[in-house]
Amino acid sequence: MTSGHQIKALVQVQLRSVWHLLRTSKAGGGVRVSVALALLWYGFWGAIGLLFAVIPNLIGSEDLETALPGMFLFIMGYWQLTPLLTLSLGVSLDMRRTRVYPVSTATLFTVECGLRLGTGAEMLLILAGLWAGFATAGSMSLSALTAGFALFILFNMFISAAIRNFVERLFRQRHLREVVVVVMVCFLLAPQALIWSQTLRQIARDVLLASRDIPHRALPSGLAAQVVVGEAGAQQMIALVAMIGIAALLAYWQFHSSITRLGGPSASRRSAAGTIGDKVLRAVTSWTGDPIAALVEKEIRSLWRSPRFRLPFFMGFTFGVFAWLPILGFLNEPESAHWTANHAITFISLYSFLLLGPVMFLNRFGFDRAAAQAYFWYPVSLERLLLAKNLAACFYALLQVLFIGVISGWFGMIGTSLAIGEALIIAGIGMLYLLSVGNYISVRFPIASNPDRISRGGTGHGIRSAAQFLLFPLALSPVLAVVAAAELSDNLAATMGGVFVVTAGGILLYIVTLTNAARTMGRTREHFVSQLVQSEGPLATE
Amino acid sequence: MLPSSATNGQPTDPSSEAIRIESLSKRFGETVALDGLSLSVPSGSFFGFLGPNGAGKTTTIQNLTGLLEADTGKVEVFGLPIPEQAHAVKQAIGVVPDESVLFDRLRGLEFLEFVGRMYGLEGAMALSRGRELMELFELDTETSTLIAGYSKGMRKRLALAAALIHRPQLFLLDEPFEGVDPVGARLMKDILVQQVERGATVFLTSHVLEVVERLCDRVAIIDHGRVVVEGSIAELSTVEETLEDLFVRLVGGGREALQLDWL
Numbered sequence: 094m095t096s097g098h099q100i101k102a103l104v105q106v107q108l109r110s111v112w113h114l115l116r117t118s119k120a121g122g123g124v125r126v127s128v129a130l131a132l133l134w135y136g137f138w139g140a141i142g143l144l145f146a147v148i149p150n151l152i153g154s155e156d157l158e159t160a161l162p163g164m165f166l167f168i169m170g171y172w173q174l175t176p177l178l179t180l181s182l183g184v185s186l187d188m189r190r191t192r193v194y195p196v197s198t199a200t201l202f203t204v205e206c207g208l209r210l211g212t213g214a215e216m217l218l219i220l221a222g223l224w225a226g227f228a229t230a231g232s233m234s235l236s237a238l239t240a241g242f243a244l245f246i247l248f249n250m251f252i253s254a255a256i257r258n259f260v261e262r263l264f265r266q267r268h269l270r271e272v273v274v275v276v277m278v279c280f281l282l283a284p285q286a287l288i289w290s291q292t293l294r295q296i297a298r299d300v301l302l303a304s305r306d307i308p309h310r311a312l313p314s315g316l317a318a319q320v321v322v323g324e325a326g327a328q329q330m331i332a333l334v335a336m337i338g339i340a341a342l343l344a345y346w347q348f349h350s351s352i353t354r355l356g357g358p359s360a361s362r363r364s365a366a367g368t369i370g371d372k373v374l375r376a377v378t379s380w381t382g383d384p385i386a387a388l389v390e391k392e393i394r395s396l397w398r399s400p401r402f403r404l405p406f407f408m409g410f411t412f413g414v415f416a417w418l419p420i421l422g423f424l425n426e427p428e429s430a431h432w433t434a435n436h437a438i439t440f441i442s443l444y445s446f447l448l449l450g451p452v453m454f455l456n457r458f459g460f461d462r463a464a465a466q467a468y469f470w471y472p473v474s475l476e477r478l479l480l481a482k483n484l485a486a487c488f489y490a491l492l493q494v495l496f497i498g499v500i501s502g503w504f505g506m507i508g509t510s511l512a513i514g515e516a517l518i519i520a521g522i523g524m525l526y527l528l529s530v531g532n533y534i535s536v537r538f539p540i541a542s543n544p545d546r547i548s549r550g551g552t553g554h555g556i557r558s559a560a561q562f563l564l565f566p567l568a569l570s571p572v573l574a575v576v577a578a579a580e581l582s583d584n585l586a587a588t589m590g591g592v593f594v595v596t597a598g599g600i601l602l603y604i605v606t607l608t609n610a611a612r613t614m615g616r617t618r619e620h621f622v623s624q625l626v627q628s629e630g631p632l633a634t635e
Numbered sequence: 636m637l638p639s640s641a642t643n644g645q646p647t648d649p650s651s652e653a654i655r656i657e658s659l660s661k662r663f664g665e666t667v668a669l670d671g672l673s674l675s676v677p678s679g680s681f682f683g684f685l686g687p688n689g690a691g692k693t694t695t696i697q698n699l700t701g702l703l704e705a706d707t708g709k710v711e712v713f714g715l716p717i718p719e720q721a722h723a724v725k726q727a728i729g730v731v732p733d734e735s736v737l738f739d740r741l742r743g744l745e746f747l748e749f750v751g752r753m754y755g756l757e758g759a760m761a762l763s764r765g766r767e768l769m770e771l772f773e774l775d776t777e778t779s780t781l782i783a784g785y786s787k788g789m790r791k792r793l794a795l796a797a798a799l800i801h802r803p804q805l806f807l808l809d810e811p812f813e814g815v816d817p818v819g820a821r822l823m824k825d826i827l828v829q830q831v832e833r834g835a836t837v838f839l840t841s842h843v844l845e846v847v848e849r850l851c852d853r854v855a856i857i858d859h860g861r862v863v864v865e866g867s868i869a870e871l872s873t874v875e876e877t878l879e880d881l882f883v884r885l886v887g888g889g890r891e892a893l894q895l896d897w898l
Contacts, residue, residue: 375758387752395740398781464736470700471753472725544740619703 096200103196103204138215142222149230161321165245165314168220172213172249173256202254202348209253210246220246227321234323241321244333248313251340258347313337377488381481384473388481393488399460399544402452406489409445410496417441436576438501438516442494443523443573447565452542453489454531457482459542463626469618475611479536483528483607487521494520519572522592525599526568532610534564536617539624571595651714653678653805653836654699659708660860661694668694669705670860676838676853678713678804681831683851683868684840687886691860692840693733696807699838700730712805726754729798733809733840736794739783743774743793746782747800754801761800768796772822787814795823799830806830806837812846824850844879848872858886 210217224242227233316333319325325333374393378386396402417440446454457479458465468478498513566573575595579588614621654676661669669691676682686692697703698710701721710717712724738746744765751761769775772792785793795811806827812820827837828850841847847854848868855865863885864871872878 383752383755383758387749387758391738391741391745391749394745395738398740460740461738464738466702466732467730467736467738469702470725470728470730471750472722472755473753474722622702 096197096203099196099200100204100207103201104207135214135218138218142218142220145219145222146225146229149226149232161318162312162315164223165318166312168216169245169249169252169314172216173253198345198349198352201352202345205254205258205348206250206344209250209257212257213249213253216249217246233321237323237325238321241317241319241325244320244337245314245317248317248333248337248340251337251344254344255340255347258344258351262347262351381484384471385477385481385484388473388478389484389488392482392485395460395544396452396485396489399452401460401542401544402449405445405448405452406493409441409448409493410500413441413445413448414497414500417444436512436515436580438494438498438512439519439576441497441501442490442516442520443569445493445497446490446520446523446527449489449493450527450531450565453486454527455534456538456540456542457486457531457535458539458621458625460544461625462541463622465539465625466622469622475614476607479532479607479611479614482535483532486528486531487524490520490524491517518592519576522575522596522599523569523572525596525603526571527565529599529602529606530564530568532606533613536610536614536621539621541625571598651678652676652711653680653713654682654838655709655711655714656695656698657709659695659698659710660706661691661698661703662706667860669698669708671708672857672860672862674855674862674865676836678836679831679834680853681827681837681851682839683847683854684838684857685842685844685847685854685882686840686857690857690886692857693809694860695857696730696732696809696838696840699807700728701725726801727803728805728807729801729803731791731794731798731806731808731811733813737782737785737790737797739781741782742778742780743782743785744769744778746793747797750797751800756801764800765796768800771826772796773819788816788819791815792819792823795826799826804835806835806839808837808839810840810842812841812843820846844877844882848878854878856882856885 220242224238227238228235311332313333313336316325316329316336319329320333374390375386378389378393380386381389417437452459461468468475494516495513498516572595575588575591578591582588652675654674656672656674659669659672660667672691672695674695684692684695694703698705699712699717701718701724704718713727715724717724738749741749744762747765747768748758748761751764752758756764766775769778772795774789774793774796782790782793791811791814795808798806798808808827811823815823824846827839831837839847839851851868853865853867854871855862857863864881868878871881876884
């Protein structure tokens with residue numbers, strides 16, 4: 094069999110696996126939702142590409158030619174950042190599983206390069222638009238234009254493969270992936286921080302001034318731009334080709350290392366016997382008594398050991414605080430008495446619940462996967478099981494609110510005990526509604542989730558996302574209404590009355606839905622278990 | 636009420652039935668998994684439940700554990716009907732499923748303690764028994780490793796340890812030796828034999844007929860969701876025909892291997 098046939102077979106098997114899974118999975122909306130989301134996303138980038146195809150004819154291509162090195166630099170940055178953010182998203186192939194077959198590393202590397210083109214598809218759309226625009230404007234040599242674009246794409250593809258494989262191996266290290274991703278996501282806040290903070294603006298200005306000295310023409314993006322506009326001499330061409338060669342070697346080396354070094358499943362090497370954490374955990378859960386205490390302990394441990402939970406948990410009190418406090422009026426005017434500022438911790442807490450939604454509320458059995466069937470042969474009622482899962486969620490929600498309060502206080506932004514107290518009360522009431530919705534969705538639309546994957550990829554993403562963004566605000570509307578009413582009215586008695594009504598309503602709703610969700614889980618147990626034992630196919634990382 | 640002997644670890648009456656299944660049927664869409672299956676498993680027996688792939692063995696066990704609900708038919712464990720009395724029955728059974736149904740993010744000892752507490756053991760006792768079982772199954776060197784890091788054989792040993800922790804009177808074991816090395820398998824077999832000696836019932840599925848022949852005192856062979864033969868090993872395995880011969884004759888369909896030109 095030729096490597097061409099093998100590449101075709103590898104791609105086909107994965108496409109078929111994904112197709113069958115999407116087709117048969119009722120949860121998540123299946124093919125239609127996935128196709129619609131893809132059309133929206135790539136349609137957006139395609140529209141930008143089209144714009145670039147039209148602009149040179151409208152305004153002339155000279156201005157774009159001048160801006161080309163900068164545009165290429167942006168494209169290169171985006172292209173290299175995307176694989177890091179989407180490292181474990183969707184249906185990326187796990188090449189290590191193909192080592193059992195007589196497929197050469199070079200063949201697998203070819204597939205890997207194809208995938209890296211795929212992860213930069215947005216940028217390819219823009220580049221295609223730019224190329225078409227320049228080509229139709231007619232001010233450049235078509236061969237130079239095409240060569241410049243092709244070399245630029247090759248370079249990005251190889252560097253992307255190198256970075257991705259290197260970072261993927263880094264991510265196999267315990268805890269490192271969360272740290273890297275939190276830092277990366279916080280980095281994305283830079284533009285917003287620049288708008289709000291004068292100090293940061295000054296730092297950025299200094300950095301930009303210093304970067305003037307960097308020889309942009311020596312960067313691959315600058316060299317490729319020179320080729321495109323026909324200004325590149327032999328020296329520049331050799332430099333660019335050499336860079337591509339080095340990038341290719343680097344990519345192959347990193348890829349080879351990734352597929353030959355088998356990473357073991359994440360495992361803790363800490364002592365299991367009687368750690369302080371264990372003692373604290375037992376103290377926290379002891380008041381409930383078994384079996385609920387045992388279930389809560391199991392949940393708290395399992396969640397904490399799942400990177401896919403830890404990441405949004407960390408993001409809640411890092412990204413959440415830094416993203417929202419400026420908007421709520423702190424960095425700009427710390428003394429501001431704007432009403433949103435008074436409830437900042439409350440709003441950030443509710444926002445952090447949104448981040449935690451997929452793992453803490455909407456898919457509570459996802460990490461259990463096939464093991465969820467054990468719940469049906471333990472002599473424990475399903476109401477108690479759901480209650481225990483909810484108590485574990487409350488434990489982490491409480492921690493989250495406290496961390497948000499403490500972090501906000503550290504940065505001198507906010508942090509009165511009154512604000513934290515309000516956040517705890519409002520978050521507590523909000524939890525009643527979120528758990529009510531979450532219990533039902535968790536038993537009705539369970540989806541197997543890999544706790545090692547840090548993204549929300551996988552089937553069922555569509556419905557779950559829709560539920561998250563539509564049901565969450567809806568579920569939280571009663572408590573938000575109380576907060577708004579309290580701010581608008583000075584009547585303490587009316588506020589307390591509102592809080593009482595919303596709390597009572599939440600408790601009633603929770604009790605009713607808990608019983609109902611447990612009944613549904615028991616009634617649909619065959620479907621429930623069958624959904625949780627599904628995976629994404631022989632090559633997918635899920 | 637469950638017979639007290641079934642929950643307090645005392646030997647059950649050998650003349651009674653641990654499992655009684657009558658005309659059990661279960662369909663999954665167009666597929667008939669169980670087609671009027673009837674079976675009786677005496678208390679205190681080591682019962683082998685055999686059949687080719689897709690014969691309905693796992694579906695039967697899933698009906699016994701309450702995971703599946705039959706379309707028609709009757710299932711009783713220690714005289715208690717399932718699903719009506721499922722909660723009481725669950726207390727008396729220990730399950731080793733065909734897949735590794737373990738909570739990956741726990742350590743071995745944490746898992747055993749968790750399962751013990753699920754079956755009503757006090758925390759300290761569950762922990763103490765868990766430690767002893769970890770040692771018995773030679774998993775005590777892995778106390779700090781998450782189950783996700785266990786090999787297939789270790790997972791099977793841990794699953795059996797979990798099934799033992801509450802000292803049940805009935806074990807439902809689906810391919811318990813699959814993927815286990817010979818030393819580990821011997822250990823597991825010895826423990827199961829001890830359980831039968833104390834009066835517990837073992838209901839075992841396995842594709843390894845030699846194992847079944849050596850361990851079990853009674854056997855049922857099923858095919859297409861029906862029992863095709865049931866009896867003691869002494870009755871079914873003779874000098875002229877071993878259990879394997881009988882199995883192939885009954886469920887092999889007399890089909891000869893196809894000859895492929897290129898093979």
